[in-house]
Amino acid sequence: MQAEDYFLLPETFMLHKGETINVHQFAGQGFEKDNEYPYQPSRTGELMLYEGKQKIDLTANVKDSTASAFGHQLKNSGLAMIAMTRKPIDTEIDKTALIAELDSVGGAKIYDKVNKAGQSKFRIRFTCYMKTLFTIDKTEGNLFNKELGHTLEIILQQNPYQLNYGDDMNATVKFKGKGLAGAEIDVIIKTAAGTTYPQKLTTDDTGNVYFKLSREGIYLLRLISIQQSVNKDIDFDKWGATCTFAFKNTGTLPSTYKEFGLGNKH
Template identity: 25%
Template sequence: MPFVTNQKQLQLFFKTMKQAVKSNVFRYLSLALGLLLVAITAVFSHEFWLLPEQFFLSVDQNVKVSVEVGEDFTGERWGGGTRRVTALKLHTQTTIKDLTSTVQQDDSGVIAPVLKLEETGTQLLTLATNNSFIELEPEKFLAYLTEDGLGNAIAYRQKHNETTKKGRELYRRCAKTVLQVGASYNDLPTKNTGMTLEIIPAKNPYQLVKNQPLTCQFLYEQKPLKNYLVRCWRRINGKTEVEFKKTNVQGNATFELVNKGEGNYMVSTVQMVRLANDPKADWQSTWGSLTFGRQ
C-alpha cells in the first residue's frame, strides 16, 4: 500500500474532479467541500501521543516528554478542563515507577514530569487518561467514523435507525513511547503492559535491521483487535507520511514504512464499542498510540 498524506490525497481529488467537470457550479462545490473537510479535520484532532525531546539518550540524562494531540502526527499540548492523566509509568528492566502523582495538571493543561533515566537499556513510558465526553451532529459523527474505519459503529447505527441521531461518545487514551538509553537493548517494548488498548511490537523497534518491517499486535481488553484499521506514521523535516493497514485475526499488522529509516514514528488505532444503559453516552472509544524514533 502506498504511503500518503491527507493533503496530497485532497489535492489529487480536486485535480481529478476539476479535469472531469469544468463548470462554475463545480467551482463553488469544490470550495464548499474543501471548507467542509478542513472543518472536519479541525473538529477531529484526535490522534494522541507521547513525544520525548529525544528518543536516544545517555544514562542519567534528563528528558522532557510532551503529551500531544493533533492530526497527521503534528500536535499541540494536550489537556485542560476535565481531561486528566490517570496513570503514568516508566518501565525499565528492573522496575516499574509510578509517576502519576508527579504530573502537573489543571484546567489549563497537562505537563508530564522531566524524566531522569538512571538505567541503561530500552525503556518504556506508558500513559492512560480518564474519559472525556463529546457530542457530534449526525453528519460529523459519520464522517469521523468513516475516516477512522469504524464500520461496526456505522453498521449498528444503520441497523437501529440511528443515522439521524447525534453521536454521544466517551473517549479515552492509551499511549506508549519507547526510549533508548545507552547502547544496551532488551525486549521490554514487546511486553504487554496491561493497558486497555495495547499496541505491542513483535520486536524492539531499535533492533530492526535495514529493510526489516515492524509487526505490531493490537489488543483491546487483552483480546485481539481483528480486522481493524491501523496506521503507522513517519515525520521528518516537517513532513508526514502514513501507512494504512488492516489487522488479521490475531490482531497483527505489519508496517513497511519503518524501512525509510530516520524519523519519528507513531503506530496508532482507535477502538469503539456500544455502551449499554449509559445515561450520557452511546459509545465508548479508546485511542492507542506507540511512538519511537529511528536514526
C-alpha cells in the same frame, strides 16, 4: 474527517544514564506541530515509567498543569518506556460527525446502526492510552513487547532500535486482551527533513499488522476503536491507542523534537 487522539513525544529518543527525559503530549491525527498539550493532572489516570526492572509512578512528581512537558532523571541503561492513560471524558457529537469518524476508523460494524438511527446527537465516552519507547545508552531489553493490560493496546513485536533499514516489523493490536481483527491502524513517519509519510493498514485475523522500517525518523502508530456501549448513560465507547519510537540506520537522529518541526512552547 479523521478521528483525533493523543500521543507522547520525548525531546529525544536516545538518552544517557543520568539525563532527564522530557516528554511532550500532542493531540491530533499525526505530527501537527501546533497541537501540543500541557500536562493535565486532572485528565491523567496513569503515568508510568518502565526503566530496567523498575515501574515508577510519575504522577506523584508531576503536578504542574502549566508545564509543556514532564520529566524524570534516568538511572538505568537499556530500553525504557513511558505509558500514559487519559481519564475517560464524555462528549456529545452530532450524527454527521460521528458517521464521518466511523468512516475514517473503519467502524463498519456500527456505521449502519448510526446512519439509520433517528437521533441527531450521540453521547461518547473517550479513553486514550499512549506509549513511547526510547533508549538509555543501550538498546537491549524486552520492554518493546510488554503488555500493559490496556483496553486497547498496540504491542510491538520487534525491538526497532536493534533493526536495520528495510527490516520488517509487526505490531499486535489487542482489545480487552485479545487480538483485534479488521482494525484500521495508521503508521506515520516523520523525517528530520520535515516530510511525513502516512500509511493505513488493517489488522489480520490475529490482530497483527506488518510494515517496514523504510525511513529514518519518528514513527507513530495510532488507531481508534468505537463500540456500542453497555453503559446506559452513553451511546458509544471510544478508545484510542498510540505508540511512538524512533528509528535510525546510520549516524544519530536530531537531539530534539523541535528539529523535526514540532513543538510550539519553546
